[in-house]
Amino acid sequence: MALDPQAKFLLEQMEALGAPAMHTLTPEEARLTTDFSALAGEPEEVGKVEDRKIPGPEGEIPVRIYTPKGEGPFPALVYYHGGGWVIGNLETVEVPCRMLANRANCVVVSVDYRLAPEHKFPAAADDSYAAAKWVVENAASIKVNPQQIAVGGDSAGGNLAAVVALMAREKKEISLAYQMLIYPVTNHSYATESYTENADGYLLTKDSMIWFWNHYLRTEEDGKNSYASPLQAKDLSGLPPALVLTGEFDPLRDEGEAYAQRLKEAGVQVEAARYDGMIHGYFWMPGALEQGKKAIEQAANALLQAFQGSVAAK
Template sequence: MALDEQARYLLDMIASAGRPPLHTCTPEQARQSFDFSPLAGAPEAVAQIEEITIPGPAGDIRVRIYTPHGDGPFPALVYCHGGGWVVGDLDTVDVPCRLLATRASCVVVSVDYRLAPEHRFPAAAEDAYAAFQWLVSNARALHVDATRIAVGGDSAGGNLAAVVALMARDRAAPQPCFQVLLYPVTDGALDTPSYRENAEGYLLTRDSMVWFWNHYVGDADRTHPYASPLRAEHHRGLPPAFVVTAEFDPLRDEGEAYARRLAEAGTPVECKRYDGTIHGFCWMPGVLDKGRQALDDTAAALAAAFQSDNR
């Protein structure tokens, strides 16, 4: 399918800004220029937003808690932002988190996990896991139903969400009831057809992914299942999933491969490819209609999963 007209216009705008390629920047430079919030659109109102710190494996972790209107106990979603484990923060996904909270009628806990290269693998994964287990333990105080807590994220955050589910299974700990994986990173090989087809020209490039991986794990740990969840020894015993991919995205094939691996292991999974669009499109629902559609679809999948678990 041809590139979506809105995505093409956006890419042309970004190209005309003349910013240096991400992989030529230092992490500090990349963080200063990484801001998609003007493209996210108007934020939806929620009943309450609170920022607190929670205990983590190496110190406090900042989280932002979105509570929807209505009466609890609510289901909940622990959400990890994207940004290649190097860039991004709570503000990056503020609009998507608000939308998911309102449309799925759930509490959303957005996690400000430690970033690389200052904190390399498995720091981000352990922070995400700690945040999920903290919410399970503190569900009642937050008017959350501890039996209906999902995990989700986009890109590198989708990677962390998948890894939290693996960790919970492997450690015989409380597990998510559902996982939302938006164009997730699942393998460090960088050798799929979608990496070759979409290596450059569609916002996320292969060179950028090499840069991200090198800052997060280097070469030694890329095959570890908590870095590359596609490489887990098996995928049995994991929660149902909703997986989103984008046609013009280097990560397309590994996201779809992970969905197949879950299905082969007997896990209920829905995988939806959004044709014509690019990586990161869920950050930009204000200018990309397919970004808003994907978030609406994700909220519907979450709501259905929560309703199923409440029967």
């Protein structure tokens, strides 16, 4: 397929700005200069938005809680932003989180987990799990039904959502209804066809991913840990149903699709879709990319169905 015309226009605009490549920056510089909020569009009204701090393994974790209009109790989505475990924050995903809260009629708890390289693996994963556990244990106080809790995220956040699902299965402390994985990082490897085809020129580059992984991992050995590379988990059975969305012109395309396939083979119910013509990051850009808007609609519909299914199963 050809590059989506809106994505092509966006890439041309970015190239014209002449910003330095991500992998040439320090983490601090990257955090200051990387801002996609203008591409998200106007934030929708939701019933209530509240910033809180919740207990984490190494201090408090900031979260932002989006509650739809109505009485509740509502289902909940615990959402982890992307940004290669190094950049990104609650503002980055403000618009998608509001859209998901309204369309899936669920509380969205957006998690500001610790970032690398100040906090290397497994800090982000530990914070992410702690946040999901907090939502389950404090469900009533935020108008949430503890039987209807999903995890989700994009890119490195998709990685964290997949990892939290693995942790929940192994620790047996909480039960999750669903996992929503948007172009997730699933493997510490650059050997796929999509890495070769999309190494440069489509927003997320191979060099940027190497930079992200190098900041996140303590050692090469960490990259083989299933809590860093869920695709390397020996067994994916018994995990919650999943939505896996990928983009055609994304280095992460093949590892996301490989994870969806492995989940299916393990007997997990999976809805998988590749967005043709799309670059990495489209879920953040519903204001500039029509397919970004469609992806959020698809994710919200998948959540609605999953939450209805989880009620029927009880």
